Amino acid sequence: MTAVFAPATLQDIAELRQLYFDVYGHGYPVPLGSDPAVMRRLITDPHTHWLTARLADSGALAGSAVVQTDPGSRIGKLVGLAVHPDRRRGGLAGRLTGAVCDAAFAAERLDSVYATVRMVTEGPQQVVVRNGFKPLGLLPNAAEVAGCESLGLFARFADGVLARRASVHRAPAALGPLLTAAESSTGVPYGVVLPSDTLGSVGPDGPAQPPTADLEVISAPGFVRRRFLELFPDPAGRYYPLHAPNAVLVPPDGAFEAYVDLNPVAGSCALIAVHPYPAAVTHALEPLMRTVSRSGADYVETLLPLSDTASLTAFLAQGFVPSAVYPAMRRIGETFHDYVVLSRTSRQIDFRTIAVSGPLQPYVSAYLTAWTATYLPRHEVAQ
Template sequence: MTATLARPATHTRVLVDTAVADDVAALRELYRAVYGDCYPLRLGTCPVAMADAMADPTVQWRVARDLATGEVVGSALLRMDMPLRIGKVEGIAVHPDHGGAGIAGSLLEALMEPAFGAEGPLESVYATARCVSPAPQRLLLRHGFHALGVLPGAVTLREVETLALLVRYRDGIPAHRRAPGTVPREVAPLLEAARGHGVDFDGLQVATELVAARARTDTDLEVSHDAGLVLDRYARATSGAARTLPLHRPNTLLMTADGRFEAYAVIDAVAGSGLLLDGCSSPEDPEEALGGVLRAMADRGASYIEAVLPLHDRNRIEQHLAHGFTPTALYPAMRREDGVWHDYLLLCHTSARVDADALDVDERFSPYVRQHSHVRTPVGPDPSDTVK
């Protein structure tokens, strides 16, 4: 069943309304016109996944139709995690022949207004935007999103590309956030960049000592991609605990033969990326197999691996830093527990080399880009109004 807009948004040239199954073929052609044959998301390439999303009440998919011809000339969707009250904007695309007419902005507001309205279900929405042109970043910035970091080598299209992270909040958020305490000094430049955009971190202290080197065990791991097994084990592993990360279900289980350590991940070999999720591990050394996890994920196509950790959890942050992760972005007030908002830190592990000088970003991302001035990456084509 497809949700409908109570009051469809209009534009001088287009009508914005709800995508339906009959739009799948036209939407695939739209994404092909914008990205060629390198679009990495199934919600733009796989007809079954697209039709399923349109029938999913936690997905809002809007299209822009040319008023004269009825042709689909724009698309955007919002995926929602209702328990965590977090959403993600994906797939904003406007046909190259219709750029510059404000269509992308109309699509975006058609998603944001009901999400943050009086009866809206969300507290925050995040999005990523390509860094080969400032246009997609500025689209989001114009519509209330805030610059919070860059993710080097986060996606593979025709080439490895860096993405910008942006977040928009419901009015009044963030507020009453937990003090992060002491953080490793490697995180300090990221926090200073966020402070420059008005994000306060009351009570924050930066550790002066170096992160201690930790022993790297060469742990052998068994890996399963069996969907039923992975989801069943993950449900048991996280039973009774609130999920940390929204909008993600694992497709990979990594575990030692004796069962003392298990980890869960999302691997997207097409996009060349992976995400570490919560799981269970040995109580004696909770990160004893982290090196093995990284190797196993890389062997299965995840050249970029991301972890999202509470900003106040210095121990886990240091463990990840010791294994080659880099702080890349912040998500202030990502979760609320017992009436208090908690900030989260995004870290990435990547072999990509990023040329920070070659990235084409809005000036509000410059402080975040400077953190990666030592790495290099190739620059891709110059799209307009496209948001991953």
């Protein structure tokens, strides 16, 4: 099947909406496939690369793929890959993925592009792997598409990036299975990461007392954005590429402010930053989970540097499970730093319905090991 690739135009919006409906029905949780205003903004955004695939003979729209970029962090995200059900032959999805990623890398001088891939079949996983993406882990129960689905995390790196990673020699022991899986699946070396006994950080007055009430939600986007920039003027303090807070969660006493990207349509919540310090929210995990669940999200994730042992330990101690590791995610000068994705879901996880390709298999085992250690403590047996 011969297809012609071209940048999406405003005149394509109606056909694109029909394409995403044909592929996903009403269950697609990303507005670029359904919201005309969002689609217009992205098509005209110089930092978004949107390619369409049309049949050479008829001109019919056969596929679509988008790479959104964050120029400040030199990271992109592959989203919106869709091929019409009648055109799924001849490797169109793979060729379209390669073309849009090549265009984004060439135009933006990106260090990496990542993708969160559905795991209902192995096909999408194979498409990204054939285009140079490395598997980085799992995001269990991360999206509401056709029911609650787990996603695989993959990333493609620019030449030379992985060779300039900063070394990390100590990390919480709970990360051991994940790092072993990452080394096995990607070939990215982690060496011997020794367990650390560092405790989670606490505030200047000692550990905070857990709130008993649910957190208050402030969802005024303009106010949240201004307040966020005031509290985190240094970009290093608000590092979470391609996410911006749209709500802030606070306990009744105002002890902390947790800035989140809350997406009720996808059923997910990204914990972007916490004031005054990251671990301040860990004592309030249960109220936080109740609050975001009430707001429509059953999945919460956060992103922490592999080198931040204190914050990692604090989140791990409160029920977050290490689910993915993103090597060389953040550039500081000419050196790159690894990050860990920690997640927690309030729904029962069911891996029986997922299709896991070979490169992701080690991550399933690593996640199950970490989840078991977190939620099924060993019981001593008296002799």
